[in-house]
Amino acid sequence: MSGGVRTTCPYCGVGCGVQVMKTQAGNYEISGDQQHPANLGRLCVKGAALGETLGLEGRLLYPELNGERVAWETALDETARRLQGIIAEFGPQAVAFYASGQLLTEDYYVANKLMKGFIGAGNIDTNSRLCMSSAVVGYKRAFGADYVPCSYEDLEQTDLVVLVGSNAAWAHPVLYQRLVQAKQQRPQMKVVVIDPRRTATCDIADLHLALRPGSDAGLFVGLLNHLHNVHPLTGDLFEGQTAALESATGWTPAKCADFCQLDLADMQTFWQWFSEAERAMTLYTMGINQSSSGSDKCNAIINVHLASGKLGRSGCGPFSLTGQPNAMGGREVGGLANQLASHMNFEPADIARLGRFWGSERIAQTPGLMAVELFEAIGRGEVKAVWIMGTNPLVSLPDSSHVAQALANCPLVIVSDVVRETDTSRVATVRFPALAWGEKNGTVTNSERRISRQRAFLPAPGEARADWWIVSQIAQRLGYGDAFGWQHPHEIFSEHAALSGFENNGTRAFDISGLANLTREQYDALEPVRWPVAACGNVAFKSWRPGGKFQLLPVEPELPHAVADRLYPLILNTGRIRDQWHTMTRTGSVPRLMQHINMPFLEIHPHDAKRYSVTDNKLARVISRSGALVARVQVSENPLPGNVFVPMHWNQQFARKGQINGLVESVCDPHSGQPESKQTAVRIQALQPVWFGEIFARESFTFAQDIQWWRQASAGVEHFLCATDSSPESWIETLTAGRGWQLQYACGEKDFYHLLAWREGELQLAFYSAKIWPRINTAAVVSAFNQAPQTPAERHRLLTGQSPGVSEDTGPVICSCFGVGENTIRGAIAAGCQTVASLGERLRCGTNCGSCIPELKALLK
Structure with a gap:
């Protein structure tokens, strides 16, 4: 090598x-x-x-204008001309950028500089608004700065870990396994999981508090009251101390247990563990942030760490886990609409300081539009041009049907992306081909404030270019060339680092000015480093608030905006699954990442399944006031009665009706602008297809309108699950008619219908359908497209959906790392493997990322 x-x-x-x-x-x-x-x-x-x-299938490789390939000069000139015309006629507020935590810090810096520094509007926001903005508000209100006061090493030194609104086992698996290892080495460390739904994260929990959805603030306000009763806060330690303690006084144990719908003894056990622990950490993410009162929930968590002194020392602190690789980097450069670069604010001194550094008199004077309100403004026609960079808002934003309508009517939609066909790019006026992972060169910052390098090891394919280069080219055409003349990301990073220390002198938490003078060789070799890295010497964690005190914030707990009623009697929760990422533009194309969970599922409690007549492994329609989707039913005691769960990843590229955010209302936290994606009132109804099917084809094809479908990633083959109320024969006959294929089929008195289509000895299409999901050896069918079976007996076996040769049906994949199926695991258990460790020794399952261990334990039971 x-x-x-x-x-x-x-x-x-x-x-x-x-x-x-x-x-x-x-x-x-x-x-x-x-x-x-x-x-x-x-x-x-x-x-x-x-x-x-890393393959190039589906990549956007050339600039496009109105769906036609054009030269870079043409695309850039026309885009700049249209932007300039809109600004001249309607003003800078008619233009907006919508960026992504997938961008590198250097890309983000350039986009923010152009919008806020030279176009002169605050209208650059990011998909980090959807996951991290409430945490930002919480930190800034308490500390005076967006400063995460924890590190991963703290997990090895703490006595109590509280995971709240975080399924870290699936969403942050490597960090979760680090926690697992820490608990194995220090069994006395306690783990509490606070989540309405039992998740894989509960596997190591000493206590699981399945509280009422959205009631978390009540639990932590009650804990603050408990802490003050056990160890009263005396003296004027914190700003807002008296008001915060008085607001918590009425939250007695009985009131909190009722509000959160928790067992009183379990709740008090958690409170006792927290108050008695010498060191404690609270890890939180979307279950806290994605709420109409998410900012207050963050401050309720921070309050108990401040009040108990469990902050600012090893093994302690409120730790917000970021959802994306560079959500933190985007916050550093001003990627959120209500902040300026380098953690500066829309205050006269900061605006003037930024103007001096950038040499611009056009600095935005007021915050811009946050994500949800930005797309609402597009829908009203107030924003005439939007540049979407590395994200898919038509899938990820709430009330996505209105987002689609807004973008469809927007005069100028610019999309920079690596994938040609996404839900969002379909409505683009201009498409710019961006670099993907492996081609990019720059930096990202993780959850613990650690800056790391993303380095290129692949050449730029086609005519793809770095996002910073694309934005710089537009800036030059708009007349700002002197400020956007970089030739390498090292130069951008150096400017970003210098700005962080400009007129700082310890007054701003974010300071990496110690990295501003790196040579290009030093930048290329940069090792992971946590900020601050100040040129003048690093400042310890402190309050950056005026007066120098941390703030306790009075919090009045609120329940979610969504309320179950007669028409919509269930509360829908959304979240991630183990093997997929965001809107699947990268992971959805990898066959082994689709093997664990291959279609949207509706997780529902047995009581509710019986009440609404839905059956395990069948289909159900989930309906809200905003939209509907179709998912496979998964009956489980994981959710509370009255609650259901559906994953967030599927979109129009992978399912006819699988887009979760089409159901979610655009209700936002008033302080952070973050939408309440975690609770939506819905109803469900059973879907009773005449047949369920699976289809494989050598070439692409079109489904009939009445067929539900879910795309599967398979090497070299178009592959779908499907279901419908109509007869499969008529659609298949239409699909195969006039092609000159040799057809081989089998049917059984309306119980099943299988068909193989051949041309010159090569398999062209394989279709299997039945009254229930057909049991198909997927690997064998996909393999037959590459090496067709030769004998009649082999073809007949393939017609049954099994391998032409003799091979084991390994069953649904449990361990994606090594492709180990459920049947194989059950066989090993029957043969004597009685522990996770012994299964790992025999089959390797559970020995890499560890994400499958909770499922292995369930099978062992």
Whole structure:
């Protein structure tokens, strides 16, 4: 092997180091970077599969204008001309950028500089608004700065870990496994999981508090009252101390237990553990942030750490886990509409300071439009041009049907992306081909404030270019060339670092001015480093509020905006699954990442399943006031009665009706602008298709309008699950008519219908349908498209959906890292494997990322 490159994973905010090695065969092998402090060599299954995302199929490789390929000069000139015309006629507020935590810090810096520094409007926001903005508000109100006061090493030193609104086992698997290891080494450490739904994260919990959805603030306000009763706060320690304690006084144990619908004894056990622990950490993410009162929930958590002194020392603190690889970097450069670069604010002194540094008199004077209100303004025609960079808002934003309508009517929609066909790019006027992971060069910042390098190991394909270059080219055409003349991301990083220390002198928490004078060689070799890295010497964690005190914030707990009623009697929760990422534009194309969960599912309690007549493994329609989707029913005691769960990832590229945010209302936290994606009132109804099917085809085809479908990633084959109320024969006959194929089929008196289509000895299409989901050996069918069975007996066996040869049906995949199926695991258990460790020794399952261990334990039971 040769050509090893150390880079950083492009998925969640854990920020794992990745080692990339090029083999003699020209492939790339991916492994965890043993030297990176975030993961110490461990990768989750998504990170381990990065090498399988490097192909160019589906990539956007050339600039396009109105759907036609054009030269770069044409695309840039026309885009700049249209932007300039809109600004001249309607003013700078008619233009907006919508960025992404997938951008590198250098890309983000350039986009923010153009919008807020030279176009002169605050209208650049980011998809980080959807996951992290409430945490930002919480930190800024309490500390005076967006400063995460924790590190991953704290997990090894704490006595109590509280995971609230976080399924870290699936959403942040490497960090979760670090926690698992810490608990194994220190069994006395306690773990509390606070979540309405039992998740894989509960596997190591000493206590699971399945509270009423959205009631978290009541639990922590009650804890604040408990802490003050046990160890009264005396003296004027904190700003707002008296008001915060008085507001908590009425939250007695009985009131909190009733508000949260918790067992009183369990709740008080948690309170006792927290008050008695010498060191405690609270890890929180979307279950807290994605709420109409998310900012207050964040402050309720921070309050108890301040009041108990469990902050600012090892093993302690409120730790917001970021959802994206560079959500933190975007916050550093001003990627949120209500902040300026380098954590500066829309205050006269900061505006003037930024103007001096950038040499601009056009600095935005007021905050811009936040994500949801930005797209509402597009819908009203107030914003005439929007540039969407590296994200898919038509899938990720709430009330997505209105977002689609807004973008469809927008005069100028610019999309920079790596994928040609996304739900959002379909409505683009201009498409710019951006660089993907493996081609990018720059930095990202993870959840613990650690800056790491993403390094390129692949050449730019086609005419794809870096996002910073594209934005700079537009800026130059708008007349701002002197301020956007960089030739390398190192130059951008140096400017960003210099700005962080400009007129700072310890007055702003974010300061990496110690990195401003790196040479290009030093930048290329930069090791992971946590900020601050100030040129004048680093300042310890403190309050950056006026007066120098931390703030306790009075919090009045509120329940979600969504309320179940007679028409919509259930509360829908949304979240991530283990093997997919965001809107699936990268992970959805990897076959092994679709093997664990291959379609949207509706997780529902048995009582509710019986009440609404839905059946396990059948289909149901989920309906809200905003939209509807179709999902496979999964009856489970994981959700509370009255609550259901559906994953967030599916979109119009992967399902006819699977888009979760089409159901979610655009209700937002008034302080952070973050939407309440976690609670939506819905109803469900059973869907009773005449048949369920699975279809494989060598070439693309079109489904009839009445067929529900779910796309599956399979190597070299179009592959779908499908279902409908009509007869399958008529649609298949239409699909195969006039092609000159040889057809081989079998049917059984309306119980099943299978068909194979051949041309010159090659398999063209395989279709299997039945009254229930057909049991198909997927690997065998996909293989037959590459190496067709020859004998009649082999073809007949393929017609049954099994391997032409003799091979084991391994069952649904449990361990995606090594492709170990449920049937194989059950066989090993029957043969004597009685522990997770023994299963790992025999089958390797559970020995890499560890995400499948909770399911292995369930099978062992």
